[in-house]
Amino acid sequence: MSRRPEDPPLFYRAHVFCCTNERPEGHPRGCCKGKGSERLRNYMKARAKELGLKDVRINASGCLDRCELGPSVVVYPEGVWYTVRTPEDVDEVLKTPLIEGGRVRRLMMDAPASATPSTAD
Numbered sequence: 001m002s003r004r005p006e007d008p009p010l011f012y013r014a015h016v017f018c019c020t021n022e023r024p025e026g027h028p029r030g031c032c033k034g035k036g037s038e039r040l041r042n043y044m045k046a047r048a049k050e051l052g053l054k055d056v057r058i059n060a061s062g063c064l065d066r067c068e069l070g071p072s073v074v075v076y077p078e079g080v081w082y083t084v085r086t087p088e089d090v091d092e093v094l095k096t097p098l099i100e101g102g103r104v105r106r107l108m109m110d111a112p113a114s115a116t117p118s119t120a121d
């Protein structure tokens with residue numbers, strides 16, 4: 001799917017959805033909130049503001065159905081999924097995809113097998 005000439009201008013350049021879904025203790029799929037996603041999402045929102053990313057929207061979301069790989073974050077329009085566990089991970093997701101335009105391969109859920117696990121590009 002691509003944009004058409006008659007489409008209105010983008011309101012946001014990018015959306016970041018951070019799953020903050022909570023499930024009861026012991027649920028077989030677990031949940032992102034139980035892995036600290038709410039704290040990480042709040043940190044991401046605050047850091048995006050500090051960095052002046054006014055054209056990027058950081059949204060809390062319900063379950064994104066990738067629970068086992070969470071805390072789950074997806075960046076659109078690229079549609080690249082990340083496992084974001086720490087504030088340092090958040091910083092990388094803000095800096096690399098949203099400022100520099102690359103990917104944080106070490107955090108990607110679906111990184112190609114040929115990707116170098118510990119580098120960003």
Ligand code: FES
Pocket residue numbers: 019020021022030031032033062063064065066067068070072
């Ligand atoms: S609970 Fe976060 S992806 Fe399902």
